[in-house]
Amino acid sequence: MCGIVGYIGTKDSSTDFVLAGLKALEYRGYDSAGLVTIDNGRLKYLRDVGRVANLEKLVKRNGHPAVATRDNGLSGEGNFSESSGQSRTSGTAAGAAQQKIDLSAKSTGGVASSAGQQASAANVSCGIGHTRWATHGSVTEFNAHPHANSSRSIFVVCNGIIENYQDLKADLIKKGYKFKSETDTEVIPHLIDHYLKTGDGFFAAFKTAIADLRGAYAIAAVYTEEPEKIYAARLSSPIVIGVGNGEHFLASDPSALIHKTKKVIFLNDFEVAEISANKAHIESLDKTRKEITQVVELDYDHEESELGTFPHFMLKEIHEAPMTIKSAIRGRVKPDIKTIKLGGLESVKQQLTLIDRIIITACGTSYYAGLIGEYLIEEIAGIPVEVQLASEFKYRKEPLSRGTAVIAISQSGETADTVAAIKKVEDYGILKLGIVNAVGSTLTRITDAGVYCHAGPEQSVATTKAFLAQVTILTEIALHLSDGKSKLFTPLLKELTNLPDKAQKVVELAPAIEILAKKYAHYRDFLFIGRNYLYPCALEGALKLKEISYIHAEGCSAGEMKHGPLAMIDENFPTFALACDSSLLDKTMSNIEEIKARKGPIIATATVGNKKIKSIADDVIYLPKTAEQLQPILSVIAMQLFAYYIAVEKGLDVDRPRNLAKSVTVE
Ligand code: M6R
Numbered sequence: 001m002c003g004i005v006g007y008i009g010t011k012d013s014s015t016d017f018v019l020a021g022l023k024a025l026e027y028r029g030y031d032s033a034g035l036v037t038i039d040n041g042r043l044k045y046l047r048d049v050g051r052v053a054n055l056e057k058l059v060k061r062n063g064h065p066a067v068a069t070r071d072n073g074l075s076g077e078g079n080f081s082e083s084s085g086q087s088r089t090s091g092t093a094a095g096a097a098q099q100k101i102d103l104s105a106k107s108t109g110g111v112a113s114s115a116g117q118q119a120s121a122a123n124v125s126c127g128i129g130h131t132r133w134a135t136h137g138s139v140t141e142f143n144a145h146p147h148a149n150s151s152r153s154i155f156v157v158c159n160g161i162i163e164n165y166q167d168l169k170a171d172l173i174k175k176g177y178k179f180k181s182e183t184d185t186e187v188i189p190h191l192i193d194h195y196l197k198t199g200d201g202f203f204a205a206f207k208t209a210i211a212d213l214r215g216a217y218a219i220a221a222v223y224t225e226e227p228e229k230i231y232a233a234r235l236s237s238p239i240v241i242g243v244g245n246g247e248h249f250l251a252s253d254p255s256a257l258i259h260k261t262k263k264v265i266f267l268n269d270f271e272v273a274e275i276s277a278n279k280a281h282i283e284s285l286d287k288t289r290k291e292i293t294q295v296v297e298l299d300y301d302h303e304e305s306e307l308g309t310f311p312h313f314m315l316k317e318i319h320e321a322p323m324t325i326k327s328a329i330r331g332r333v334k335p336d337i338k339t340i341k342l343g344g345l346e347s348v349k350q351q352l353t354l355i356d357r358i359i360i361t362a363c364g365t366s367y368y369a370g371l372i373g374e375y376l377i378e379e380i381a382g383i384p385v386e387v388q389l390a391s392e393f394k395y396r397k398e399p400l401s402r403g404t405a406v407i408a409i410s411q412s413g414e415t416a417d418t419v420a421a422i423k424k425v426e427d428y429g430i431l432k433l434g435i436v437n438a439v440g441s442t443l444t445r446i447t448d449a450g451v452y453c454h455a456g457p458e459q460s461v462a463t464t465k466a467f468l469a470q471v472t473i474l475t476e477i478a479l480h481l482s483d484g485k486s487k488l489f490t491p492l493l494k495e496l497t498n499l500p501d502k503a504q505k506v507v508e509l510a511p512a513i514e515i516l517a518k519k520y521a522h523y524r525d526f527l528f529i530g531r532n533y534l535y536p537c538a539l540e541g542a543l544k545l546k547e548i549s550y551i552h553a554e555g556c557s558a559g560e561m562k563h564g565p566l567a568m569i570d571e572n573f574p575t576f577a578l579a580c581d582s583s584l585l586d587k588t589m590s591n592i593e594e595i596k597a598r599k600g601p602i603i604a605t606a607t608v609g610n611k612k613i614k615s616i617a618d619d620v621i622y623l624p625k626t627a628e629q630l631q632p633i634l635s636v637i638a639m640q641l642f643a644y645y646i647a648v649e650k651g652l653d654v655d656r657p658r659n660l661a662k663s664v665t666v667e
Contacts, residue, residue: 009247014127027662029133037127137182160217371536373474413441517645530578541639
């Protein structure tokens with residue numbers, strides 16, 4: 001959460017790059033934004049609450065020309081070869097500061113990357129920016145980043161959490177430092193200010209300050225006395241340096257800079273960087289580490305994500321369901337030659353034959369996809385699977401045998417808990433696999449192998465198409481692990497290829513689902529039920545609804561209703577029942593009857609041809625017939641549309657729901 005960008009160079013305007021970069025990273029947080037730039041000796045320091053667009057307006061009012069906009073997105077390969085809380089003082093120059101500074105500082109530092117001609121401080125444009133998802137302190141301009149020391153010579157932006165900030169703050173207050181915000185980040189500029197007094201220069205003070213911090217962070221800083229440099233540090237939160245010709249870029253993920261350069265340096269944990277237009281000098285604060293991260297060339301292109309004629313990205317992404325499934329099976333599922341080919345797992349082919357237990361770890365929607373994966377792998381490949389929330393798994397002390405493989409599932413590839421879960425097993429010598437959508441993201445670099453979702457960029461905070469890709473790939477992995485021995489192997493290979501057309505039929509139900517959503521939008525509670533493969537799918541339906549409509553929703557196994565949840569049912573508590581044809585359909589139908597008997601309104605999804613359900617449910621959404629194992633893929637599209645239209649009916653910000661961010665990079 002929180003997006004960081006930075007620019008140092010002679011080619012571009014730091015303000016332009018920072019604003020465009022912040023827009024590309026807005027999915028990481030969108031409650032306030034800010035920047036600091038130094039151009040031709042002029043310091044510009046602007047912050048505002050709300051979206052990056054508000055900051056952009058503030059910049060324009062403060063005399064900057066119009067700024068180009070862009071969207072983020074990626075495609076390609078990675079390791080997977082294939083204090084006070086003042087309220088906002090609104091208005092034009094709120095939080096704005098401009099001052100003239102001295103440009104006499106000299107450049108220092110070793111070399112990890114160097115390029116281009118020499119740049120003097122006078123013609124260098126320097127800036128850092130931040131889009132915030134509040135952790136410490138409410139959403140006010142004073143809590144927006146960058147944060148500065150009292151003399152406003154040191155500016156810092158941070159993504160993450162400084163766990164020991166209260167101790168540091170107490171020490172600094174004793175030393176006479178004064179704080180203006182409630183944030184943890186504000187300790188950093190004051191700490192650097194304090195260490196600067198030793199006289200060893202800014203980089204030395206920066207490193208000493210960073211060494212004092214505990215927690216997880218990505219940090220960027222500028223110092224007005226050295227306006228030809230920006231500084232960066234990382235511990236457990238992503239930050240990448242883009243290497244240009246006579247310029248360097250900084251961003252929380254490559255999507256914000258890949259349109260400028262494909263040469264990048266992914267900072268490792270404990271690394272710090274001193275970056276000028278021509279040099280990126282990197283050191284590790286971890287003395288046991290001998291290797292410093294190097295420049296790598298990204299081998300994928302920037303993928304624009306345009307809204308087109310859709311009113312929201314969420315609706316657009318739901319409509320991409322058929323294409324998403326096609327991309328997830330393309331080149332992998334070959335029913336004609338009865339083969340499944342997962343190129344990303346080729347390098348670990350031998351190890352895969354030895355595994356006798358799988359742990360799937362993930363968060364949120366990816367976790368629910370993992371639960372469906374558990375049913376799939378156990379039924380098709382016969383390998384025991386456990387699914388664990390990454391936030392729990394990373395702290396659990398459980399025995400892990402060498403025959404265990406861990407699969408991390410993540411759309412973003414940056415979720416802090418999922419990354420930590422994989423890091424936890426790094427020294428166990430067990431196989432670490434990933435199912436990831438964002439190309440080149442952290443998880444693709446720290447797993448041994450994996451399978452890309454190829455779902456394309458997702459802009460909506462509520463994930464939709466990535467879930468479809470994840471479940472499709474889990475089906476492929478299950479088939480791959482079964483080595484053709486499962487009786488489901490041939491039928492499922494074939495049915496996977498039929499799925500895009502069937503998904504299209506569900507997408508075409510949008511107008512009918514919109515009418516239903518209008519009917520149900522006024523309810524305050526909702527239950528989602530299902531059995532077997534449709535149980536985890538019900539959990540995902542509930543998450544989708546609560547996430548974007550703020551309606552209280554719970555997912556429940558239909559068989560569990562009598563064990564408690566049934567007590568909640570009355571005429572004001574509707575149930576969304578997943579009741580497609582299966583060996584357990586009669587049991588689900590009985591559960592629906594029990595809800596009906598208690599006057600609970602019922603919407604059901606059912607397989608085309610099921611007439612009986614019409615007499616029980618108030619409303620029925622008919623879905624195309626498919627294999628039981630693949631029903632979650634079609635059912636979830638209907639639930640996504642339902643949640644979407646309810647949120648629209650309630651007039652909510654569908655793509656940017658309150659309190660959430662797309663990439664959760666803090667614990
Ligand atoms: O990027 P990831 O898949 O690791 O994200 C995990 C969850 O944060 C994510 O699925 C979240 O639950 C979504 N906002 C749900 O729509």
